[in-house]
Amino acid sequence: MGKSASENTPPVGAAGQVIAHESAAKHVSGEAVYIDDMMAPQGTLHAYVGLSSVAHGVVSSMSLAAVRNAPGVVDVITRDDVPGIIDIGPVFPGDPLMVGLGDTVEFHGQVLFAVAATSYAEARRAARLAKIEYTQLPACLSIEDGLAAKNFVRPAHYQRRGDARSALPKAPHRLQGELQIGGQEQMYLEGQASLCIPEEDGGMLVYSSTQNPTEGQKLVAEVLGVDLHQVTVDTRRMGGAFGGKETNANQWACIAAILARRTGRAVKLRLARADDMRATGKRHHFLSRYDVGFDDKGQIEALDLMLAGGCGMSPDLSDAIVDRAMFHSDNAYFLPEVEIAGHRVKTHTVSNTAFRGFGGPQGMVAIEDIIDAIARDRGLDPLDVRKHNLYTAKGNRNTTHYGQLLEQEVLPLLIERLEKTSDYRARRKSICAFNASNQVLRRGLALTPVKFGISFTVQHLNQAGALIHVYTDGSIQLNHGGTEMGQGLYTKVAQVVAEELQVDIEHIRCTATRTDKVPNTSPTAASSGSDINGMAALAAARKIRRRLTNFACEHFAVSQEAIQFSRNCITVGDRKFSFADFVNLAYHQRISLSATGFYRTPKIHYDRETATGRPFYYFANGAAVSEVLVDTLTGEYRVERVDICHDVGKSLNPAIDIGQIEGGFIQGMGWLTSEELAWDDSGRLATVGPATYKIPAIGDTPPIFNVELLPDSPNAEATIFRSKAVGEPPLMLAISVWSAISDAVASLADYRVHPKLDTPATPERVLMACEALRQGST
CATH class of the missing domain: 3.30.365.10 (Aldehyde oxidase/xanthine dehydrogenase, molybdopterin binding domain)
Structure with a gap:
């Protein structure tokens, strides 16, 4: 029937x-409804925090009398009022909930005390009345200074295959270079916020804008000195997070919970944007240094790569983040003889934390910079050099430098498809002709791939x-x-x-x-x-x-x-x-x-002693072609067209997946072009709002923006209905924009010199790169 x-x-x-x-x-x-929209219980108090005004120093005196006597103030707490643990480091110690009298301040914006008042405005005004004195200490504010002083938050890690240092002198060609890779503010629409409501028998209900409710539950319980079953964390939605609420949400929930316990009243804590940016972690900035050997076609024969992550004042998640940068420093390319060193550098700045890609983007930018440098040295189209170096089963070039076999070969066909659908070759020819006849305006074009490992590199989180x-x-x-x-x-x-x-x-x-x-x-x-x-x-x-x-x-x-x-x-x-x-x-x-x-998640493992294993269940893949127009007299530029082909396996929801690809790409473009974090000489963050920190606006979206999901590409692994992850990988597609800008600048030297273009490639940096090439400097 x-x-x-x-x-x-x-x-x-x-x-x-x-x-x-x-x-x-x-x-x-x-x-x-977000945390600040919730109907809070009658009598809810509002909390705010007092932040340090030095980057490194000992708190020599702390007068809070004016804070306690301010209108509307109900309670003020310091480190000494915490009933349980003080250190809320998520993996390793080093993140004090608050810094007290006699303690050492490690960054400008560290929490010293908290105040609860009957209104948000009263709490915030009261927090500004504290009188704090410090005995200042020398501050280390850069990766270079931290490396020189051997200041690290965690030990270095190394990944090796073969003997890169012996192979390098034997290579037909060899280059050295370095790249500064900037950080990034998460800039979520909803800032850090928590609402804590005391319950009977010592219980605590915590509404938190957090990516990690269980960790929030654990730390609130430990700060209060109670069992985990007495704390419930509730998260209906966040107004964005991007990694900035994976660990950084915990501090505000813990502070609100202490005040709620002491006063017996509900307490809400919400940071203003400027204080949120000062007091919370960002994407790690990195320093990359390389020594690479290659043949006439640009195929890499040996690579010695150093990656130094600027971690800030504490470990937070930096161990895993620098690890992931190392895992992704191959991106899509087979490295036959390689040594990668990963350093976790301590600086007296806010402790950097998770951000979409979790170190992977920084590793990928490092290798893409190397690929472009090789292409300029050989006078080749960078796409051809990329294709020569791709992982492939041919010749057993399909095992990563940490020993994971690539079991699904997607990128060669995906790139070939995108090369055709974007009309890459004809556009490259047209752009070269345009640049040859224009002294000021130059076009750039780049196709860059993405191979991103999917799984937590900390096994038990899977x-x-x-x-x-x-x-x-x-x-x-x-x-x-x-x-x-x-x-x-x-x-x-x-x-x-x-x-x-x-x-x-x-x-x-x-x-x-x-x-x-x-x-x-x-x-x-x-x-x-x-x-x-x-x-x-x-x-x-x-x-x-x-x-x-x-x-x-x-x-x-x-x-x-x-x-x-x-x-x-x-x-x-x-x-x-x-x-x-x-x-x-x-x-x-x-x-x-x-x-x-x-x-x-099955199959995953990694041995840190041997630096080998299978840390990822599978790889997500994609590629993007970006075209830019650069004014070489001002450094200003615009992205004119983007073509993307991305592999999401058998999509669970194509509309949501395309939205994630578009949004991730624009966020990555902001990281690599306009989003510049700046600190003054005292270690104070100067970019604390949208007036000084420039995220992409709708006008920055490419007027031609083509996104395709790779058809007929189910995941080879038994994932949920054979789909593939789509949250983080699209961000790295934006490397094509930065590479295209570099391509436009390189045209000033007939594509034979690789520009020094640190990220973000702001107009000022682009202009300096143009001037360096005009003057014959490398």
Whole structure:
């Protein structure tokens, strides 16, 4: 008996379909509720913090009398008022909750005390009344100074294959160089914010704008000196995060929780933008130094590479971030003889932290700079040099320098496709002709690839849990350990459940991420949110489907083959039930309609002693072609066209994936072009708002912006419905913009000199690079 058309119709919003983000309408209408929008309990206090005004020094006196006596002030706390632990370092110690009298300040903007008052304005005004004196100490503010002084937050790590130092002198050609890679402010729309509400028996309910509710729960409990089960962290959504709320959200939740415990009243803490930027970590800036040997075609034969990450005053996540930079310092290229050194440099600046890509972008920029330098030295099109160096199974050139085999070869075909669809060769010829006839305006073109490893490099974080309740009316409540920061995770995971249970997505509600529903969760980071939480939700949904199937077999005395799940229906033999009617029937027969699911990523491992292993479950791939126009007399430029082909496997939601690619690209473009962090000589951050820190605006979006998802490319690994991660990899596609600017500048020397162009490539730096080439300097 054939199926009707309605039975063949998939559920609305099932995996693979284009549907809107679950909060899209609320985002644009203003109805979406963030921490500062919540209806706080009556009598809620507002907290603010006092920040240090030196980069390095001992607190010699701290007078807070004026703060305590200020209008509206209810409580003031210092380090000595913390009932539990003081150090809230997420992995290694070094991050004090507050710095007290006699302690050493390690950066300009470090928290000294906190005040709670009856209004936000009163708390902020009161915090400015403190009188603090310091015995100043010498401050180390640059990577070079930190390297020279051998100041490190963690030991160096090394990855080696072969003997690069012996191979280098044997190479036909050899180059040395260095590159400064700038940092980046996360610039999330919603700043750091927490609301803590004391509960009976010493409990604490924490609403936090955090990517990592479990870590927030753990640290709030330890700061209060209570067990973890007394603290619940709730995160419905964040107004952006980008890594800046993976560890940095914890401090504000802990401070608000202490004040809430002391006063017995709810306490909200929200930082103003300038203080948020001063007191929270950014993307690590890096220094790259290289010595590379290569043949006539530009194929790399040996590489000695040093990567030094500017970590700031504490370890935070720097060990893993510099590791990931090292893992990605090959990008898409086989390095036969290589030595990579990764240094974690301490400076007296805010401790740098996670940011989209987590060190990977810095490693990729370093190798792409080397590829461009080789191309200029050989007088070759950089694309040809890139293609000569690509990983390939031919000749066994498909194993990374840390020993991971590339099991799915995607990039050669992807690049070939993009080269054709973007008309790269004809445009290259046209641009060369344009540049030959223009003294001032120069065009640049670049095609750069991305190979990005997917998994947490800290193995135990590669796990996730989920909880599903099916109610007797057929509606479904879904909860999992991932957090929603605008990237569409809640939507994608709901689509997974809709697919498995064959119900329309309108019947599924994804509730706030809470530590009392799914415990011991990993942060939503490393592009793994959909991978691990989707698989955990699928496991829970399959449990429920299996129970319903087994119930149908027993209750109706039929085989499993006679049972079919179709759109909002369950068919048992020749009887058809709506999903709601069937689960109601199951309930009356005492069948459990609630299930948990768990997932842990298989196959991954890494041995730091040997610097070998498989740290990534798989690789996400993509490539971008960018074209720019540069005014060589001012250094100003614009991006005129971008073409992207990106591999997301079998997409869970093509619309959301394309949105992530577009947004990630623009954010990466900002990092590499306009977003310049600047500190003055005292160590004070000078770029503390949009007036001085320039993120891309809509006018910076390329007028021609073509994005394609690579067709027919399911993940070779058994990921959620064979999809691939899309959160972080697109950011690195923007390296093509920086490389295109360098290409335009190189035309001033007939493409035979590689410009010195540190990132971000601001107009000032572009102008200096142009002048250096005009004057014959390298």
